[in-house]
Amino acid sequence: MTPRAGEGVHTGRSDLATTPEHSETVVIGGGQAGLAVGYHLARRGRPFVILDADRRVGDSWRRRWDSLRLFTPARYDGLPGMPFPAPAFSYPSKDEVAEYLEAYVTAFDLPVRNGVRVDRLSWDGDGYVLAAGERRFRADQVVVATGAYRCPRIPAFAADLDPGILQLDPNRYRNPARLPDGGVLVVGAGNSGAEIAFEVCGTRPTWLSGPDTGHIPVRTGGRWDRVLTPPFWWFASRVLTVQNPIGRKVRPKALTTTAPLERVRPKELANAGVERVPRTVGTRDGSPLLEDGRVMDVATVIWCTGFRPDFSFIDLPVTDREGLPVHHRGVAESRPGLYFLGLWFLSAFTSSLLGGVGRDAEHIAELIDARYVDDRPAAAIGAPRPPAVTRSAMPVKPNRMTAHDDI
Numbered sequence: 001m002t003p004r005a006g007e008g009v010h011t012g013r014s015d016l017a018t019t020p021e022h023s024e025t026v027v028i029g030g031g032q033a034g035l036a037v038g039y040h041l042a043r044r045g046r047p048f049v050i051l052d053a054d055r056r057v058g059d060s061w062r063r064r065w066d067s068l069r070l071f072t073p074a075r076y077d078g079l080p081g082m083p084f085p086a087p088a089f090s091y092p093s094k095d096e097v098a099e100y101l102e103a104y105v106t107a108f109d110l111p112v113r114n115g116v117r118v119d120r121l122s123w124d125g126d127g128y129v130l131a132a133g134e135r136r137f138r139a140d141q142v143v144v145a146t147g148a149y150r151c152p153r154i155p156a157f158a159a160d161l162d163p164g165i166l167q168l169d170p171n172r173y174r175n176p177a178r179l180p181d182g183g184v185l186v187v188g189a190g191n192s193g194a195e196i197a198f199e200v201c202g203t204r205p206t207w208l209s210g211p212d213t214g215h216i217p218v219r220t221g222g223r224w225d226r227v228l229t230p231p232f233w234w235f236a237s238r239v240l241t242v243q244n245p246i247g248r249k250v251r252p253k254a255l256t257t258t259a260p261l262e263r264v265r266p267k268e269l270a271n272a273g274v275e276r277v278p279r280t281v282g283t284r285d286g287s288p289l290l291e292d293g294r295v296m297d298v299a300t301v302i303w304c305t306g307f308r309p310d311f312s313f314i315d316l317p318v319t320d321r322e323g324l325p326v327h328h329r330g331v332a333e334s335r336p337g338l339y340f341l342g343l344w345f346l347s348a349f350t351s352s353l354l355g356g357v358g359r360d361a362e363h364i365a366e367l368i369d370a371r372y373v374d375d376r377p378a379a380a381i382g383a384p385r386p387p388a389v390t391r392s393a394m395p396v397k398p399n400r401m402t403a404h405d406d407i
């Protein structure tokens with residue numbers, strides 16, 4: 001592998017608050033997206049450092065519920081340069097993904113600093129300034145790869161539920177044994193909600209609230225999965241892109257539509273004893289209230305009502321009124337040198353997935369590399385860039401990223 005990717009980063013600690021560390025590029029977030037752009041920057045010999053809030057690489061996967069297995073087969077779970085080490089049509093567990101990400105960092109010697117949460121990203125006229133507690137970093141480029149599925153989206157009325165009801169979300173639910181006795185209302189009938197309801201209903205009365213999202217007719221891991229997934233993946237990553245009229249047409253709808261069920265089917269949910277109920281619309285006397293007026297007497301509510309990213313630490317005018325970045329293929333058009341990665345449908349339907357993030361990462365690394373000609377900055381930060389050399393830099397209307405409903 002080319003050069004010491006972390007060079008340019010100085011680790012002196014005595015005067016952390018006063019002497020910022022400088023790196024040509026700082027990547028915020030060391031999940032799959034941050035690692036993938038790290039791989040491509042290192043290949044081009046560009047210095048960078050990856051700052052990550054978690055204690056260990058892979059923790060965002062480790063935190064997810066115990067029984068979670070990927071919805072995408074191993075064949076499409078590899079990051080650039082390293083296939084996922086499992087049979088092509090097996091479905092790795094979340095802990096296997098975490099291990100794979102750790103192995104990826106080791107294999108390519110990526111400079112990840114764990115335990116560094118960036119709490120402010122700003123610009124001081126000369127470059128980007130990142131604050132992480134007492135530490136300060138400076139960078140000419142910043143890639144924000146902090147995850148599209150960071151925060152569960154929970155309706156405001158959840159605050160009115162009786163404090164005696166345990167409230168969880170997919171990031172805090174672990175397994176049925178950790179739940180109190182009594183009924184469970186799972187709100188949101190996408191893949192997370194359906195899988196959690198299916199698991200919980202073995203030991204507790206379980207209701208799954210929300211409209212049927214449909215299901216994929218092909219059985220995960222079955223013969224038709226092997227036949228149909230490759231062309232579907234090709235279509236989702238090559239045709240459903242923002243560079244293509246079909247992709248541009250599909251994108252707004254795809255961003256707001258809950259994905260159909262992949263593994264657990266509606267019939268299996270019913271056979272297992274999960275009772276489907278309408279939407280949860282509010283509370284009455286501290287209990288969940290359904291659209292049809294029913295009040296649910298339950299001990300636990302698990303909110304599976306989707307996820308959203310969190311860019312509240314960015315102190316720059318690059319987000320819209322909903323706090324979501326305005327970008328084109330991950331490039332913040334209003335801020336030269338600032339990039340986003342790993343967002344839902346960033347450039348393609350597969351952009352936020354393990355097997356899809358690599359292409360966007362390569363594109364962003366290419367753009368960063370193109371800012372340096374003969375190793376001298378070709379474009380001063382803040383000044384207009386020279387015309388980008390990549391096909392992907394063709395002018396297209398900027399995208400407004402939207403929160404995705406559910407995985």
Ligand SMILES: Cc1cc2nc3c(=O)[nH]c(=O)nc-3n(C[C@H](O)[C@H](O)[C@H](O)COP(=O)(O)OP(=O)(O)OC[C@H]3O[C@@H](n4cnc5c(N)ncnc54)[C@H](O)[C@@H]3O)c2cc1C
Nearest residue numbers: 029031032033053054060070071072118146147342353354
């Ligand atoms: C339930 C569920 C199931 C999924 N299943 C699949 C699947 O089967 N196949 C698939 O391909 N994808 C799947 N995904 C989607 C996607 O692959 C994952 O969400 C993946 O974790 C996204 O990787 P990421 O690097 O973009 O973000 P994350 O994994 O969330 O990593 C972001 C990193 O940024 C760090 N960070 C955040 N904020 C800061 C900050 N301010 N400063 C420093 N560090 C920060 C975090 O600590 C974290 O390590 C699933 C997602 C969910 C929620």
